[in-house]
Amino acid sequence: MSEQYASQQATSQRSGPAPGSASRTSLMVTLLAAGLAVALVALGLTAVTSGAAAVTRSAKITGKSALAIPGRGATVPFTEYEAENASTNGSVLTSSRTAGTLASEGSGRSAVTLNNNGQYVDFTLTAAANAVDLTYSVPDSGNGSDYTTPIAVYVNGSKNRDLTLTNRYSWYYGSYPFTNNPGDGKQHHLYDDVRTMFSSTLPAGTHVKFQRDASSVAITVDTTDFEQVAAAIGQPAGALSVTSYGAARIPVARPIPVRPSPMR
Secondary structure, three states: OOHHHHHHHHHHHHHOOOOOHHHHHHHHHHHHHHHHHHHHHHOOOEEEEEOOEEEEEEOOOOOOOHHHOOOOOOOOOEEEEEHHHOEEOOEEOOOOOOOOOHHHHOHHHOOEEEOOOOOEEEEEOOOOEEEEEEEEEOOOOOOOOOOEEEEEEEEOOEEEEEEEEEOOOOOEEOOOOOEOOHHHOOOEOOOEEEEEEEEEEEOOOOEEEEEOOOOOOOEEEEEEEEEOOOOOOOOOOOOOOHHHHOOOOOOOOOOOOOOOOOOO
């Protein structure tokens, strides 16, 4: 390095940035912060600003189905309702992101637990539907063994039917490939689904209530997906049916999850 170059470099370091560079840097930070704030608002996030800096403090608003946010997710044929936004006399779970909890695994990071018989979640339909899928959780047994429990369905105040809930397909423990032993801890996959079709179409404005009438365990309701399901299509012309060749029509059993299951 020449003496002249070394002298110029030392002078530059002592004198600081060139005139105007600090203001340009400050302007850049301000513009970036403003752009970030706009992007966060567009994504449905909350930004808290301090001067020119924008810092994200919270995720999307809880209690709202992701499907209800315009532009997010796929186009689906059903309407999803969050239990915590419905009429209820149950316990609304405080929003949480703590792994292994009912709230953190719930849609919207919350749900409603029916701790006692007589407690319910009452949904008001905003669109006509003849079918529903209920996302729920019931506690696991102490040793992981199976059991079932009912939840009652009321339509406009009249009992329509009971649905059968079970712990069989939920509550995974330990590390991959997971076990059915509660003693292994790290519980997850706490929810399951049950679905049914009504005998007729329920118009918008109908009240559909899920109530704990005769259960000995707490029932947590997360979401309901109501859909207007079309009638089954007929056999296409020229097609062959296996039932014409001796196949029997039997109910389709839900597959058991692929996991070690010594107790089930």
